[in-house]
Amino acid sequence: MDNLELKRYANAVRKGIVTAVHGAKAGHPGGSLSAADMFTFLYFEEMNIDPKDPKKADRDRFVLSKGHTAPGLYSALANRGYFPVEDLPTLRHLGSYLQGHPCMQETPGVDMSSGSLGQGISAAVGMALAAKLDNKDYRVYTLLGDGEIQEGQVWEASMFAGARGLDNLVVIVDNNGLQIDGKIEDVCSPYPIDKKFEAFNFHVINIDGHDFDAIRAAFAEAKKTKGMPTAIIMKTVKGKGVSYMENNAGWHGKAPNDEEYKVAMDDLAAIDAQLA
Numbered sequence: 001m002d003n004l005e006l007k008r009y010a011n012a013v014r015k016g017i018v019t020a021v022h023g024a025k026a027g028h029p030g031g032s033l034s035a036a037d038m039f040t041f042l043y044f045e046e047m048n049i050d051p052k053d054p055k056k057a058d059r060d061r062f063v064l065s066k067g068h069t070a071p072g073l074y075s076a077l078a079n080r081g082y083f084p085v086e087d088l089p090t091l092r093h094l095g096s097y098l099q100g101h102p103c104m105q106e107t108p109g110v111d112m113s114s115g116s117l118g119q120g121i122s123a124a125v126g127m128a129l130a131a132k133l134d135n136k137d138y139r140v141y142t143l144l145g146d147g148e149i150q151e152g153q154v155w156e157a158s159m160f161a162g163a164r165g166l167d168n169l170v171v172i173v174d175n176n177g178l179q180i181d182g183k184i185e186d187v188c189s190p191y192p193i194d195k196k197f198e199a200f201n202f203h204v205i206n207i208d209g210h211d212f213d214a215i216r217a218a219f220a221e222a223k224k225t226k227g228m229p230t231a232i233i234m235k236t237v238k239g240k241g242v243s244y245m246e247n248n249a250g251w252h253g254k255a256p257n258d259e260e261y262k263v264a265m266d267d268l269a270a271i272d273a274q275l276a
Contacts, residue, residue, distance in 0.1 A: 001044055001045050003213065004275060006037075006040055006041060006044060006045065006212050007212070007275050008272070008275050009040045009044050009079060010036050010037045010039075010040040011241065011268055011271050011272055011275065012075075012079050013036045013039055013075045013076050014033055014036045014242075014271075015075075015268050016071075016075030016079060016088045017029055017032045017033055017072055017075050018033075018242065018256065018261065018265060018268070019088055019261075019265075020071045020088040021091065021255045022089070022255055022256050022258075022261040023089030023091055024089075024091040024093065024100075024255060025255050026092055026254075026255050027068075027070075027071050027091060027100065027253070027255055028069050028070075028071065028252060028253045029242070029245060029251055029254075029256070030176070030178070030238040030239045030248070030249075031069045031072075031145055031174060031176060031238060032069040032070075032071045032072030033072070033238070033239050033240045033241055033242060033245065034176040034209070034236040034237055034238045034239065034240050035069060035072050035143060035174045035209070036072055036075075036076075036240065036241070037209060037210050037212065037236075037240075038172060038174070038215065038234060039072050039073060039075070039143075041212060041215045041216070041219075042062060042076070042141060043076045043077065043079075043080045044080060045216070046060075046141075047059075047060040047062065047141065048060045048138065048139075049080075051077075051080055051081035051108075051109065052081075054082060054108045054109045057136075058136065058137070058138055059138060060138050060139045060140070060141065061111045061127050061139075061140045061141070062111055062140075062142070063111060063112040063114060063120045063121070063123050063127070063140070063142040063143075064110075064112075064114050064120060064142075064143055065114060065117070065118070065120025065121045065142050065143060065144045065145075065148060066143060066144055066145035066148050066174065067101040067102055067113075067114035067115035067116075067117075067120060068100075068101065068115065068253070069143075069145070070091075070098075070099070070101055070102050070115075071088075071091060073102060073110070074091065074098050074102075074107070075088060077107070077108070077109040077110075082108045082109035083097075083107075083109075101113070102115070112127075117148045117151050118148060118152070118153035118154050118157075120142055120143075120144070121142050121144055121157045121158070121171060122156070122157040124140050124141070124142035124157075124169060125157045125161045125166065125169060127140045128140040128161065128166040128168050128169035128229070129164060129166060131168055132164075132166065132168065137168075138168070139168045139170065140168060141169075141170045141172065142169075142171055143172045143173075143174060144171065144173050145173075145174055145176075145179070146173055146174060146175045146176065146177065146184050146193065147179030147184050147187070149190045149193065149196075150187070155200070158171070158197065158200040158202065159200050161200070161202075161229045162200040162201030162202055162228065162229060163201065165201075165227045165228055165229075166228075167226050167227055167228055167229060167230075169229040169230070170219070170229070170230045170231075171197070171202070171229065171230070171231045171232070172234060173193055173231065173232070173233045173234065174209065174234060174236055175193060175209075175235050176236045176237060176238035177238065177247075178238045178249040178252065179249070179252065180249070180252045180253055181249070182249050193233050194231070197231035197233070201228050201229075202230060203222070203225045203228050203229070203230045204230075204231045204232075204233065205218045205221055205222070205230065205231070205232050205233070206234075206235070207233070207234050207235070208234070209234025209235055209236035210237070210240060215234075219232075238252070239251050241267060241268055242263075242264040242267050243263070244260070244264075245264070
């Protein structure tokens with residue numbers, strides 16, 4: 001898939017995020033939007049998946065460790081064909097299969113329920129180990145927030161993955177620099193992120209998380225890396241694509257009202273026009 005097509009899908013994913021969170025009147029748009037390009041690349045190019053057979057045995061697995069950004073995952077899944085895009089506004093509604101955090105029992109395409117920060121990477125490490133023990137060649141991907149990696153469980157899982165040389169595992173860190181209380185460096189700095197993963201025997205790649213050429217090259221490099229897991233640290237913009245949400249920690253976990261929703265959709269429509 002060429003980059004222009006990926007950019008168009010990524011913008012559709014962003015529209016879905018804003019629409020879902022507006023419909024829920026709650027949720028986490030900032031970190032969903034910052035990771036939208038990564039969600040798009042994973043589901044439209046990188047992963048071996050089949051929306052018509054979500055549980056196929058040899059599929060690649062994805063675990064959203066920062067489970068609060070479920071709107072981003074749901075929008076990517078919907079746009080990829082796992083379920084109707086029209087269902088996105090039911091996010092967090094009573095009876096909806098689109099819960100506030102991913103639920104593997106309810107939502108097609110979700111490989112692991114997640115939401116308690118730090119636990120998703122542990123599940124992903126277990127999946128990668130299972131593949132090794134079963135002599136299977138599927139790959140496992142997990143997305144973490146840069147605030148999430150302040151959790152100790154992240155590093156226990158990383159230590160295990162590095163010690164076992166799980167080269168079928170790719171850990172992606174969304175380094176948008178902001179968490180619910182402000183700048184990550186002010187709350188509890190995890191920097192330098194790359195050096196920490198290197199210390200746990202990871203092959204580390206630093207990229208611009210909004211550059212599809214860089215994303216594509218990083219995953220190609222990860223596949224060539226043997227004997228150790230890969231960590232992709234992607235520098236991103238929180239709230240990417242929506243003018244008033246960009247680099248604004250206040251949009252970590254709140255929904256736009258009707259007026260703000262219109263501005264956001266106008267912003268994204270303008271991006272669509274540029275990509276036409």
